[in-house]
Amino acid sequence: xxxxxxxxxxxxxxxxxxxxxxxxxxxxxxxx
Amino acid sequence: xxxxxxxxxxxxxxxxxxxxxxxxxxxxxxxxxxxxxxxxxxxxxxxxxxxxxxxxxxxxxxxxxxxxxxxxxxxxxxxxxxxxxxxxxxxxxxxxxxxxxxxxxxxxxxxxxxxxxxxxxxxxxxxxxxxxxxxxxxx
Numbered sequence: 113x114x115x116x117x118x119x120x121x122x123x124x125x126x127x128x129x130x131x132x133x134x135x136x137x138x139x140x141x142x143x144x
Numbered sequence: 145x146x147x148x149x150x151x152x153x154x155x156x157x158x159x160x161x162x163x164x165x166x167x168x169x170x171x172x173x174x175x176x177x178x179x180x181x182x183x184x185x186x187x188x189x190x191x192x193x194x195x196x197x198x199x200x201x202x203x204x205x206x207x208x209x210x211x212x213x214x215x216x217x218x219x220x221x222x223x224x225x226x227x228x229x230x231x232x233x234x235x236x237x238x239x240x241x242x243x244x245x246x247x248x249x250x251x252x253x254x255x256x257x258x259x260x261x262x263x264x265x266x267x268x269x270x271x272x273x274x275x276x277x278x279x280x281x282x283x
Contacts, residue, residue: 113282114282114283115280115281115282115283116266116280116281116282117278117279117280117281118257118278118279118280118281119273119276119277119278120250120253120254120257120276120277120278120279121246121250121275121276122242122246122247122250122275122276123242123243123244123246123249123250124153124244124245124246124248124249124250124252124253125153126153126253141264141283143260
């Protein structure tokens with residue numbers, strides 16, 4: 113399973129974690 | 145394999161900002177006149193470098209926050225949108241949008257991510273935590 117977990121704090125800070133991706137695919141899929 | 149990154153938030157998407165306003169119960173409008181507010185003094189005004197005192201309050205769009213006397217201005221600068229607002233306590237904005245507009249930025253980020261995730265056909269799961277909102281996107 114490929115997953116992107118994004119935590120957005122109440123001060124607007126964004127933390128992103130990708131799981132199950134290989135190589136540069138995680139960068140491509142997490143472009144927002 | 146797992147990768148973790150922190151991202152600097154930049155507001156660029158007007159549709160996501162409108163969606164954030166709707167979710168927060170704020171009214172988004174295109175302005176034909178200067179917005180309400182920004183009279184308390186420059187020490188409480190959150191504005192952009194390069195904007196003169198005369199330009200304050202003259203914005204491309206505005207956000208009306210029910211219960212607040214002042215409004216938030218939106219200024220286009222290149223491809224980015226900047227929020228222009230006055231945190232003077234009697235203007236009432238900070239109570240609704242958080243310190244440094246953190247709450248508004250948070251909901252903008254959530255709506256922008258949801259918009260992009262839908263375009264990519266991802267499954268979206270949202271959960272509210274005490275000080276954050278977590279989005280789990282799966283493919």
